[in-house]
Amino acid sequence: MRFLLALALSLAPLVAQADIDDFHPGELIPDYGPIAEVPGVAALPADTHFKLAIDVVEGGETGVVNGKFETAASFLNLHHANGIPPEQIEIALVVHGPAHRDILTDEAYGGENPNAELLAALQKYSVKVYYCGQSAVYRDVSAKDLLPGVEITHSATTTHVLLQQQGFAIRP
Secondary structure, eight states: OOOHHHHHHHHHSSSSOOGGGEEESSSSSSSSEEEEETTOOOOOOOOOOOOEEEESSSOOOTOOOHHHHHHHHHHHHHHHHHHHOOGEEEEEEEEGGGGGGBBHHHHHTTTOOTTTTHHHHHHHTTOEEEEHHHHHHHHHGGGBBBOTTTTSSSSSHHHHHHHHTTTOEOOO
């Protein structure tokens, strides 16, 4: 154990330290989802096709964009920068629990929803936004309360199962 600790400490100065300055806007959604170059990684095959379901249960702070929506933008920006066209990237955001507020219209949000612009940009790249019907009933949220393009489903769990059956990987 001491050997591993000593090895880790001796290698620490050799590891490049990344910081916020290493990140830059992506080309597809430049206002959201910053990315960084990763030297030395293998190129992705041109025919790579991604299917990603992102579980969105944590709500963003009032007035702040939800980090999971930023993750979707980063994923699109990163892979576009590495030669994968957006047509080969399928993303589904599965929203439930306290995150429901982040997909509400401004009126239902209680002011300007900071997520509206990003969600609209993501939907331009065919990102699907699904809202758990069980959460909707529990929180008394109707379709008229939701931003354009948000689809109410039976439940978040049902949606994740169906997406997995279609080959989507889940990002918790």
